[in-house]
Amino acid sequence: MKIPKLLILIPLLLSSALAVVAQKRPVEYVNTFLGTAPLTDPADIGFKPPWRVWAGLVFPGASVPNAMLQLSPITKFGSGAGYEYENNVIYAFAHTNKGHWNLCNIPMLPVSGDVNPEDFGSPFSHAKESAHPGYYQVYLDRYGINAELTSTLRTGFHRYTYNDNAQPKKLIVNLARSDERIRDWKIEQDGDNAFKGVQVASEKVYFYAVSNYKIKQIEMLKGEKAQLPVVDFAAGSGPVEIRIGLSFVSSDNAKENLQKELGNKSFDTVKAEASATWQALLSKIQVSGGTERQKELFYSCLYRSFLWPALRSDVNGDHVDEKGAVVKANFQYYTLPSLWDDYRNKLVLLGMISPDVTVDVIRSLIERGEKTGFIPTFFHGDHAAPFIAGSYLRGLRGYDVRSAYNLLLRNATVEGGTRPYIGEYMEKGFISDPDVANPVVETKGKAGVTKTLEYSYDDYSVALLAKELNDQPNYDMLMKRSQNYKHMFDPSTGLMRGRLDNGEWIKNFNPQYPYYEYMYREANAWESSFFAPHDTDGLIGLYKSKADFEQHLDSLFTIPWNPNYIAENINSFIGQYCQGNQPDHSFPFLYYFVGKPEKSQAILNTIMSRFYGMGEQGLALSGMDDAGEMSSWYVFTAIGLYPYSPADPRYIVSVPLFQTTTFRLNESKALTIVKKNAGERITGIKVGGKKLDGYFVEHRDLEAGKELVIATQ
Incomplete structure (x- = not known):
């Protein structure tokens, strides 16, 4: 029997149509709760924890990329990001967030009926909670209120739907609380429907809020420790809507931000626009192949990589400078990046996907430097150097690179600024620590080993700029100093070891x-000793042979962690290697340099499959996300590219999770990464049809849209 061609085609067409329908958009893969749950299993942690392990410390609420405002629930003040998944009471919705035990400003909570100033939190359940990029929703069981949140760059939009419209509708504005110590606060009514004020912590955070309900009064309820402002709305039916603008300059600016950015848009319009903004950003990297879970982790991590630094400029161009003065600039002013963490990968990713934001972040750093004499750092090291140098070498322009270079050179040579103990470093070539008879985790010190290794890399980074700007004398000086890491190498142990002031071990x-800071910064010797991304061949040369170096790497990944060695922020191990903190995140790639990339790949695969989406709910990370560094590590590794030395405009190639990745670095051309076959060992790499010699691909080739083909078996 001959079957008509049309009957053959119909199933194929239906199958194709169903595939199109089933294809999820990148924004739909994002789980904003990833990183909010705890780690509890000692097998995941490496020891039996006496505290809640830092397993992400991120917020699930509404934000758009690199915004001023992050609108998110608070289940516990004083926690990393205010929200812990295992908690079951919500105390507020706050308007700023990073995940470093700070911010969580302007907490608000809708309530009904009488308010007890000592007990007003509402139980909730995850069954009645949902979120996606730019939107958060939860049902407040105590008050019978469905709370919805969405946002723009500088404004937030609350929608509260009450089950019982007859109940008095009220809003707690708990200005005495945040994740920081509150020094002062103020709130006042402004007309029939608005209220404004300020909360003073490490910064002054101003707000201007407008309700669709008339305001009868703002009550001040007296609690045991502080007064509790409660906005009392007039009777009415329908959802309560609160539109709020933020500013770090003034409440007038907050009002202007609100009027110009949010205006009269509906809640659903703002929600849709926030989702569209995220879809546009996330779509710059599109993947096919891999599992649905891998795509969920990938796009959730990509999303998490674009929440910090945060905008601080108002719509009129005003911002508060490093000296506390209000200034008007011709660029967007951003917070300080989390430089000790995110220079390693996240800031590289930011530059590739959001170059305009990155340029303004650099201009913000330069302004800080011009006002104070030094470009600041975050936590440790001087890592604005690799960030700015790497950005410049990747082609980012639009800022005064000469000014940036001069400031970084000052950082590298003048005591009393960004680099502690730089005088000792310049004099001796290393930074010493005291000899302590019985040191413990909390023993005070200079973190001399870590500083020496990091300053060496920072020197190399500044040297790259010196070369670009034809400053040969300082280039030579800095390149010589970039070898100082070798002064910490102890041949008898094959590890980097602390020195005394006199040079003895x-x-x-x-x-x-x-x-935490004795010899090493949040690490031990194993987690610190292989950091020389600018001179890995020189590092290997310190050992008896490549085989000896490889043996030490094997020990790094196989010597079991001692479960009696307990330190916060140091957990989730492969041997001595710690994925739960940043210092050794480039170490899995070191086998490439001894000709054993397959050993690196085995470790990379273990990290991606074991340390992301952990715990009972599959929502924990192996450690703090640290403003997106942990997430960006996954993003790069999953697509088979990693900025091994972020100051250098090139990437080490590994086996990607996905068969095809399309990465749009600019508007005109897209890079395509193709994985040939389903193996886990690289057999060849081609860039633009030409065989790659080695494993590093240049940024200029990616930017040119050349196809990267990674053959595997």
Whole structure:
């Protein structure tokens, strides 16, 4: 029997149509709760924890990329991001967030009926909670209120739907609380429907809010420790809508931000626009192949990579400078990046996907430097140097690179600024620590090993700019100093070891024991000793042979963690390697340099499959996300590219999770990464049809849209 061609085609067409319908958009893969749940299993952590392990410390609420405002629920003040998944009471919706035990400003909570100033939190359940990029929703069981949140760059939009419209509708504005110590606050009514004020913590955060309900009064309820402002609305039916603008300059600016950015848009319009903004950003990297879970982790991590730094400029161009003065600039002013963390990968990703934001972040750093004499850092090191150098070498312009260079050179040579103990470093070539008989995790010190290694890399980064700007004398000086990491190498142990002031080795040396700042910064010797991304061949040369170096790497990944060695922020191990903190995040790639990339790939695969989406709910990370660094590590590794030395405009190639990745670095051309076959060992790499010699691909080739083909078996 001959079957008509049309009957053959119909199933094929239906199958094709169903495939199109089933294809999810990148924004639909994002789970904003990833990183909010705890780690509890000692097998995941490496020890039995006496505290809640830092397993993400992120917020699930509404924000758009790199915004001033992050509108998110608070289940516990004083926690990393205010929200912990295991909690079951919501105390507020706050308007700023980072995930570093700070911010969480202007907390508000809708209520009904009488308010107890000592007990007003509402139970909730995850069954009645949902979120996606730019939107958060939860049902407040205590008050019978469905709360919805969405946002723009500088404004937030609350929609509260009451089950019982007859109940008095009220709004707690708990200005005495945030994740920081509150020094002062003020709130006042402004006309029939608006209220404004300020909350003073490390910064002054101003707000201007407008309700669709008339305001009868703002009550001040007296609590045991502080007054509690409660906005009392007039009777009415329908949802309560609160539109709020923020500013770090004034409440007038907050009002202007609100009027110009939100205006009279409906809640659903703002929600849709926020989702569209995220879809446009996330679509700059599109993947096919891989599992649905891998795509969920990938796009959730990509989303998390674009929430910090945060905008601080108002719509009129005003911002508060480093000296506390209000200034008007011709660029968008941003917060300080989380430089010790995110210079390693996230700021590179920011430059690739959001170059305009990155340029303004650099201009913000330069302004800080011009006002204070030094470009600041975050936490440790001087990592504005690799960030700015790497951005410049990747072609980002639009800022005064000469000014940036001069400031970074000052950072590298003048005591009393960004680099502590720089005088000792310049004089001796290393930074010492005291000899302590019985050091413990909290023993005070200079973190001399870590500083010496990091300053060496920072020197190299500034040297790259010196070369670009034809400053040969300082280039030579800085390149010589970039070898200072070698002064910390102890041949008898094959590890980087602390030195005393006189140059002798610190005697009480246990390479497995972790410290917060004694010899090492949040690490032990194993987690610190292989950091020389600018000179890995030189690092290997310190060992007897490549085989000896490889043996030490094997030990790094196989010596079991001692479960009696307990330190916050140091957890989730492969041997001594710690994925839960930043210092050793480039170490899995080191096997490439001894000709064993397949050993690197095995470790990379283990990290991606084991340390993301952990815990009972599959919502934990192996450690703090640290403003997107942990997430960006996954993004780069999942597509088979990693900025091994972020100051250098090139990437080490590994086996991607996905068969095809389309990465749009600019508007005109898109890079395509193709994985040939389903193997886990690289057999060849081609860039633009030409065989790649080695494993590093240049940024200029990616930007040109050349196809990167990674053959595997």
